[in-house]
Amino acid sequence: MGSRQNWQIVELELDGPGPGEVMLRMEIAGLCHSDEHLRYSEDARFPIIGGHEGAGVVETVGEGVTDVVPGDHVLCSFIPVCGRCRWCSTGRSYLCDDSPSSTGAMTDGTFRFHRDGLAFGAMDSLGTFSRHTVVSARNCVPFDRTVSFEVAALLSCCVPTGWGAAVRVAEVRPGDVVVVYGSGAVGCNVIQGARLAGASLIEVVDPVVGKHELARAFGATATHADSDGARESIYEATGGLGADSVIVAAGVVTDDVVTAAFETIRKGGTVVLVGAHDVASELSVRLPGTLLTVECKKVVGTLYGNCNPLSDIPMLLGMYQRGELELDALLSARYSLDEIGQGYADMHAGKNLRGVIQHGERS
Structure with missing residues (x-):
């Protein structure tokens, strides 16, 4: 083509x-x-x-x-x-x-x-x-x-990419507050990874409301049609602190999405970029560097969820066979x-x- x-x-x-x-x-x-x-x-x-x-x-x-x-x-x-x-x-x-x-x-x-x-x-x-x-x-x-x-x-791709983004890259820990942008196949595996890692809140942003029920089935504790709704919900739930991590698994990642994710994390929080823009050269990350510094925030990219296919695929397959991974x-x-x-x-x-x-x- x-x-x-x-x-x-x-x-x-x-x-x-x-x-x-x-x-x-x-x-x-x-x-x-x-x-x-x-x-x-x-x-x-x-x-x-x-x-x-x-x-x-x-x-x-x-x-x-x-x-x-x-x-x-x-x-x-x-x-x-x-x-x-x-x-x-x-x-x-x-x-x-x-x-x-x-x-x-x-x-x-x-x-x-x-x-x-x-x-x-x-x-x-x-x-x-x-x-x-x-x-x-x-x-x-x-x-x-x-x-x-x-x-x-x-x-081959979507399971380790999503699971690894939560577990290997965001390093979700018990009690963490996590926001996931996008609830497609990769996003649902982000949700599963965060849930299995012990996150207390997993809130999902997806404009396609029809996907919300399935996101909840995979472990989301709340769903939102837009980033403003998620940010307000997270601030209310955390007393204004924000999320420990926001994992962006949207199909097309734009600077608006990354900025919203950055504004949702707390001090020391992490934004993980999983998705991509249609045009690789597009500048899709535009952030205030001073806040990145003084609030010790992190914005990181990940490929394949930082997984090793030879070790992580058999592990994930075993989790599926034991009924731990859907x-x-x-x-x-x-x-x-x-x-x-x-x-x-x-x-x-x-x-x-x-x-x-x-x-x-x-x-």
């Missing part, structure tokens, strides 16, 4: 896996807002195949691949783990140097999808919207066959590939929490 165009379905040629790579038959792909941002990107190389959330089956493996074998069920983490770079070796694998570039190329700078002599990139070097794709083995996390492809796909309720709509446009239209209209593309049989 090209910048500011609608999604298109085309037939492409796919190279086999090179050294360290795996060919996957995708079964499920998640419709994450990050892929929709591609339509407005000024940084991405086009044409590019969407999809960075998904799960499927290993069909063939390239030279040197030993961690997975044909037939394995795997999910695609858009964060690879090389285990050797500065970031991986210091416990910050979410910044791994093997992380994909905006070109959508593989780590060696080449492409696996082609048509009429033109190379196609893949979102986060994955391209899970394609029925078959070639990815680095470092992006593959095997999972037990008793787990559905649908649930596994959620663990994932099934996130799956609100299923689409065929040719319905992708409708899937994203429904997302923008607030009609689905996490829609998924069903490439194969329903799992």
Whole structure:
């Protein structure tokens, strides 16, 4: 697809896996807002195949691949783990140097999808919207066959991103007061993370009132249609102190949203930015530096909730299997590939929490 165009379905040629790579038959792909941002990107190389959330089956493996074998069920983490770079070796694998570039190329700078002599990139070097794709083995996390492809796909991105934003980044503690902007799939996992960490109040801001009931089901103690309502509620509940943290998981983050979040936190509080703007170069953070200093506030960004896919995904999956983490309720709509446009239209209209593309049989 090209910048500011609608999604298109085309037939492409796919190279086999090179050294360290795996060919996957995708079964499920998640419709994450990050892929929709591609339509407005000024940084991405086009044409590019969407999809960075998904799960499927290993069909063939390239030279040197030993961690997975044909037939394995795997999910695609858009964060690879090389285990050797500065970031991986210091416990910050979410910044791994093997992380994909905006070109959508593989780590060696080449492409696996082609048509009429033109190379196609893949979102986060994955391209899970394609029925078959070639990815680095470092992006593959095997999972037990008793787990559905649908649930596994959620663990590719939205679950660790949201849960980690609350637990790893905001470091929510028992008794904390937390505000969450956005109650989509990522936001609901922020809510779950804050609840499991022991937050006493979890108030949610989402202009789509239809999402409020589900936010409460995931653990929100109150919901609001706008930031003013949340700020007034938090100030009243805390005697004017404000929230310990505001986690911004809105689909499109603007300077108005960040400013409102900043005004809602107390001294020493933290604003965590999870979402993004459609245009990466847009200045979406405009704050009074003096207040940032004298009130010791923090504004931090996070990628993948600062999680490690190789350790945190199995942990989160275990929590789900023990009934501690709700994932099934996130799956609100299923689409065929040719319905992708409708899937994203429904997302923008607030009609689905996490829609998924069903490439194969329903799992």
